[in-house]
Amino acid sequence: MERIKLLKNIHHISIIAILEPFSDNTQLQYFRNLLNMDYATHNPNGKIWIFWTKDVSCTILENEEQLITCDINHVMSPNQFITTFVYAKCDFNVITDPEEKLGGVMYNMRKSLEFISIIEASGLQDLGFTGQKYTWCNQRGIMSRVWKRLDRGMVNDKWLETMPLTSITHLPSVGSDHCPLLMEMIDQHHNPIKYFKFLNCWPEQPSFMDLVENCWSRSIEGNPMWIFHMKMKRLANTLSNWSRNQFGDIYAKVKEYEEAVRQAEEDLINMQSNENRSKLHAINAEYIRYMKMENTILRQKTQLQWFKEGDMNSSYFHALIRGRRRKLYIHRIQTEEGSWVQGDAEIAEAACEHFQQIFTGEENYIQQHNLQCITPMVTDQQNETLQATPSMEELKTVVFAMNPNSAAGPDGMNVNGSRHGFFHSTRGLKQADPLSPALFILGAEVLSRLMNKLHHHPQFHGFYMSQKGPQINHLSFADDIIIFASGRKQTLTLIMETLDTYEKTSGQLINKHKSHFMIPSNAFQSTVQRIKDITGFTQKSSPITYLGCPIYIGRQRIIYYSELIAKVVNKITGWQAKILSYRGRVTLVKHVIQAMPIHLLAASTPPSTTIKQIQSITANFFWGWKNDKRKYHWSSWKNLSFPYDEGA
Numbered sequence: 001m002e003r004i005k006l007l008k009n010i011h012h013i014s015i016i017a018i019l020e021p022f023s024d025n026t027q028l029q030y031f032r033n034l035l036n037m038d039y040a041t042h043n044p045n046g047k048i049w050i051f052w053t054k055d056v057s058c059t060i061l062e063n064e065e066q067l068i069t070c071d072i073n074h075v076m077s078p079n080q081f082i083t084t085f086v087y088a089k090c091d092f093n094v095i096t097d098p099e100e101k102l103g104g105v106m107y108n109m110r111k112s113l114e115f116i117s118i119i120e121a122s123g124l125q126d127l128g129f130t131g132q133k134y135t136w137c138n139q140r141g142i143m144s145r146v147w148k149r150l151d152r153g154m155v156n157d158k159w160l161e162t163m164p165l166t167s168i169t170h171l172p173s174v175g176s177d178h179c180p181l182l183m184e185m186i187d188q189h190h191n192p193i194k195y196f197k198f199l200n201c202w203p204e205q206p207s208f209m210d211l212v213e214n215c216w217s218r219s220i221e222g223n224p225m226w227i228f229h230m231k232m233k234r235l236a237n238t239l240s241n242w243s244r245n246q247f248g249d250i251y252a253k254v255k256e257y258e259e260a261v262r263q264a265e266e267d268l269i270n271m272q273s274n275e276n277r278s279k280l281h282a283i284n285a286e287y288i289r290y291m292k293m294e295n296t297i298l299r300q301k302t303q304l305q306w307f308k309e310g311d312m313n314s315s316y317f318h319a320l321i322r323g324r325r326r327k328l329y330i331h332r333i334q335t336e337e338g339s340w341v342q343g344d345a346e347i348a349e350a351a352c353e354h355f356q357q358i359f360t361g362e363e364n365y366i367q368q369h370n371l372q373c374i375t376p377m378v379t380d381q382q383n384e385t386l387q388a389t390p391s392m393e394e395l396k397t398v399v400f401a402m403n404p405n406s407a408a409g410p411d412g413m414n415v416n417g418s419r420h421g422f423f424h425s426t427r428g429l430k431q432a433d434p435l436s437p438a439l440f441i442l443g444a445e446v447l448s449r450l451m452n453k454l455h456h457h458p459q460f461h462g463f464y465m466s467q468k469g470p471q472i473n474h475l476s477f478a479d480d481i482i483i484f485a486s487g488r489k490q491t492l493t494l495i496m497e498t499l500d501t502y503e504k505t506s507g508q509l510i511n512k513h514k515s516h517f518m519i520p521s522n523a524f525q526s527t528v529q530r531i532k533d534i535t536g537f538t539q540k541s542s543p544i545t546y547l548g549c550p551i552y553i554g555r556q557r558i559i560y561y562s563e564l565i566a567k568v569v570n571k572i573t574g575w576q577a578k579i580l581s582y583r584g585r586v587t588l589v590k591h592v593i594q595a596m597p598i599h600l601l602a603a604s605t606p607p608s609t610t611i612k613q614i615q616s617i618t619a620n621f622f623w624g625w626k627n628d629k630r631k632y633h634w635s636s637w638k639n640l641s642f643p644y645d646e647g648a
Contacts, residue, residue, distance in 0.1 A: 004018070004180070007180060015058070020047055021046070035051055037052060045065050052072075057075075079162050094111055094112045101147065101149075106543075107559065109562040109613075110558075117625075120572065123156050124154040125574070127152070127155060129152075129181075130331060133149065135151040135170055137177055138177065139177050160326055163187065164329070196240055199296070218234075250293050257283060257287035260287070264284075344420065349421060370504075448474070450498050450501060451495075459494065460491050461486040473485075492535060512535075516539065549600055549603045564600060569617060585624075589621070
């Protein structure tokens with residue numbers, strides 16, 4: 001309790017919920033006074049204690065063996081929130097993803113399907129967290145220790161609409177096997193500076209082209225680049241003023257015309273005249289025009305290319321936008337020194353400093369002698385073509401092939417909707433630069449050939465599947481590479497020297513925190529320690545996942561494919577299924593869910609149980625839920641899977 005009291009004072013907590021307090025209910029008021037709280041209550045079996053201050057108005061709506069539901073209102077917020085504190089020792093004592101467990105045997109996702117189904121049926125979203133990854137530990141010895149994320153905060157879409165800046169922080173666990181969860185609700189209102197943005201709905205207006213021509217044709221003195229810059233600046237100001245005067249607030253206009261249409265319909269019902277009919281038609285036309293502009297702006301703003309006509313302005317669409325905003329919102333960041341930074345301005349300052357260091361060029365030269373391992377393959381004629389100045393037609397083709405809704409911004413930080421700071425980039429390539437993959441392939445080719453050269457080194461001992469079989473050196477795909485070698489000191493040293501040479505040649509660094517090694521289970525501990533000391537990598541045991549496929553030793557097991565199950569489940573739970581139509585669910589099933597296991601199925605053959613679990617999850621998503629129960633499945637999934645021309 002002393003720890004909770006300290007946390008309460010540090011974070012100015014208004015509500016405290018303690019699950020499984022390991023104390024008699026008669027001690028409730030004693031602990032209320034100890035924590036300096038004003039009110040307290042508990043559930044019938046004493047597994048949930050709740051304390052709150054006078055800053056909070058709390059009405060108990062439901063009090064049962066496994067939960068307490070409260071209607072909460074804080075003095076600093078005009079909104080009311082219904083909050084349920086749940087302690088369900090058996091049913092909820094599971095995780096939602098294999099990544100939420102560390103140590104022990106591999107996790108079987110089948111244990112979590114019922115819990116995940118409840119989350120989906122209730123229309124809840126996991127708030128995520130900051131801080132340490134796991135919330136519970138069994139506190140056993142090193143070899144038997146298990147960590148899990150068993151505690152979480154979940155909200156519905158209405159909560160996110162009202163209070164989008166809600167966050168969960170995992171605080172350090174002291175004196176308990178569970179760590180405390182700190183929920184913070186920030187009611188932040190700020191008016192960020194609005195910068196110019198070209199709207200796709202403008203060219204559809206009759207006066208647009210004349211306005212642009214008149215603005216652009218006015219003369220400006222100076223060199224060509226100055227003239228271009230000033231004309232662009234003047235055109236931006238002209239279009240902004242024109243849009244403001246011509247349309248005003250488009251979102252507000254839509255609501256105004258919606259009310260006007262309603263009123264015009266009532267007038268026509270009360271008095272059916274040609275004048276009222278013409279008035280209704282005119283208002284309807286303007287209403288439709290503004291709705292189309294709003295849809296165009298929303299499509300451009302969200303960058304969701306897969307939405308079709310009619311999908312905009314649906315409850316699902318806006319729920320998706322709120323979900324994206326929540327995920328993109330930065331509550332705090334950790335600096336390289338390990339300290340946490342909060343606040344938009346402070347976050348932006350730390351981020352600008354970080355990226356300034358990354359994108360500032362250094363006077364380093366590539367060690368070109370390492371590139372000699374690649375034989376020349378470009379002819380003189382090809383080289384001349386590559387160096388030739390592009391024609392206007394080629395430039396036009398490239399420019400017109402770009403995404404019309406995407407444009408490069410200034411070299412600053414856009415933090416939570418506001419621009420902060422500035423940094424000048426002197427190195428590196430922009431994202432999606434067509435030169436980037438070519439340079440990466442060149443670098444990967446250098447690494448591959450440097451690794452192959454080790455075959456000819458007398459002190460290098462490679463890896464053989466059998467004594468008479470070929471020597472396997474490495475397998476690589478994109479930025480993933482598996483190196484095969486013996487565990488001898490000289491061999492490991494040569495490999496690390498080769499990787500060091502690659503780093504100096506390419507400028508890329510190997511992330512040792514994400515690099516691991518595997519050895520037979522009967523290897524000596526001295527061998528394990530030697531590999532750790534020389535490489536700096538951590539040890540992993542079978543199975544591992546490479547390019548989305550499980551690699552294992554021995555017979556196939558269902559739990560090896562839990563990651564695939566988790567991907568399907570997590571994708572579905574983020575779709576707000578309760579507000580999706582059947583047509584929308586069919587589209588997502590056909591084009592998203594069924595495409596997820598294709599790569600895995602092409603490379604391996606999962607157990608039939610895994611395929612059945614995916615089918616069951618997909619079927620439950622398609623048919624949906626009602627009153628926290630699965631709806632009746634009117635047809636088997638086998639029948640639904642037939643092509644249209646073969647459907648039963």
